[in-house]
Amino acid sequence: FNIFEERANTNKETITTAINAIFNTDLRFNDQWKVTSQVGLQWEQLDLEQYIGANTFTMRDLRYESRYDNGTKYRIPEGGMHKVTGSTTSQITWKLQGEWSQSFADIHEVQIMGGSEIRKNWYNSLTSNAYGYDPKTLTTKPVVIRDDQDAKKYPLHIKTYTENAFASFYANGSYTLMNRYTLGASVRMDGSDLFGVDKKYRFLPIYSVSGLYRISNEPFFKPATGWMDNLSLRLSYGLQGNIDKNTSPYLIGTYGTQTILPNNTENSISISSAPNDKLRWEKTASYNIGVDFSVLKSAINLSVDYYYRKGTDLIGVKNLPLENGFNGMTINWASMENKGVEINLQTRNITTKNFSWYTTFNFAYNQNKVLKVLTDKSQVTPSLEGYPVGAIFALKTKGINPDTGQIYLENKEGKAVTVEELFRMTSNEDGLGTYQIGPSTEEQRDFYSYVGTSDAPYTGGFLNTFNYRNWELNLNFSYNFGAHVKTTPSYNVSDLDPGRNMNRDILDRWTPENTTGKFPALATYNYNPADYYLFSTRNDIYRSLDIWVKKLSFVRLQNIRLAYRVPSEWLHKLSIGGATVGLEARNLFVISSNYDNYMDPESMGNLYSTPVPKSITFNLSLNF
16 A cells, blocks of 8 residues: 555545525514514535546455456456446425514513424435546446346445435423523424334424523622623423434345346345334433523623433344344334533633634533443443443453563453463364364453543533734634544554555564564464464454553644735725635644554544545635
8 A cells, every 4th residue: 555656546526516595484463473484495416426546555455355266367357446426415494483472561571482394305326336447548347247246245336315204393482580580491393204103103292491590680699790790590401302314113125136046046135124113213311400600791701511311212222032033123222321511611801992812611521321232142342331332342461471472461360361371272283273262252251341432521622712903813722531542453463464554563562682562472373373363363352452542632723714804995996895815724733642653643543544634725705
């Protein structure tokens, strides 16, 4: 693989054409009654053309994998690959809403709103793949399709069509007394055609109730109103719904062909999932308490929220008795919880006639836990129950044997043992270097330890805005702390391919000349044979060593933008109402540790993934 060779021999062009239109109609009967209707139309067409040349790693590898007849023939012809995709996405939305508001005796305020939303969308795509493509003659060559498996592996024509419809009906209202106490409630009925078998599951009633106590408007608070603008307490509870589009209440199958008699092919349907007429919406109950605080004529604004959310009826797999004809099916039974704190701080640091400086700081802490989920019998890692949804389990290591280069693992007693000892491996003495592994799948689960979560518990952002006369400068930072990432091993200890790219970790492996290396020695049939057998036959064990798990904490400059607002007196002669010229740069740098040998901390999970791209954009905005 050579990045320069790939760039020189590939090309990808995407053209997107989109039309969005919104039609609004407002009908106001008086100061209290108002009716609004809105129709939205969206249409988007995407045309993608991609060329992968014959001299790219992708094409060489694809052709190599297409060998048959003992490697003497190829299914994929010599040449490049030409891929053309055309897709169309369209949607129509109709909203109808009525509002009523009224004040009574200067101390009562009532607001009521109700409406409906009906939405339908369509997606249609067609993809054509051609092989043996010559960009000079614009010709292709046929693919050798020997059977149905080849046809599935090298599809030449792919058509996709999806259609969904949604209907929602909602109402909400609020009552405020003396501008201090507010009670609110809302109800919404969402329906989807994804739950069409049992009609009672098509619609999900969701609702919420809330209360607001504006303490700063109380009479006893008047002595503090000179410096405190607002102090409010908020409480809320609500039920929300979610659709998992990867499931269906119907029996799902895939059309194919089967050869029952020689030279006689019959159409067939392969069933992929069992029907479930009780499939319904996933539900999440949310509890929230918050405080709003504002002082010094809104120079400092602070909001603090604590929330607890519990998801129930989540889609999960459950085992079935074998007499049903299926090993398992997806049903509404899993559950998980989220809880955390969110803080938003906005400050007006400096304000003069020509200069101002504003700051916005966001902080969020989230802790989630899986409460109920299925653990497959063949799963060697522990169950997710009681752990975060992004839990990472790993085999703890205890260093490298300085004499042999074998990696030590930690057993239940915390002692350093070899791979052969932990997995109670015994040689079959068959001359082939094979071993028997002693522990059962259930026992192997106890070897793993929880080392962290892939979802950062601490996230947020830091935005500074500076204004000087007609100039504006924005600096926006984001941060993620406390996450972990399970990287792809930088080299294969049991089957090293010197033709593949790898990072510099392999230079720090154990060798007779480098007995202090922190990575294990290369294992062969004759050298560390137990390690060689286990890591070559159970690559999942090698990938689960904690030496490949890294901490993921970073601060990134998401964007910096400098804009100039053209003075209006310069624009009058051109009949232009306003103009702004701006220059914006995204992802200029990231501050992080522990991502040595990787291009970006967020791309450590995949050796071949590209880093978050940097970009510089010039923009001009005109108002007439």
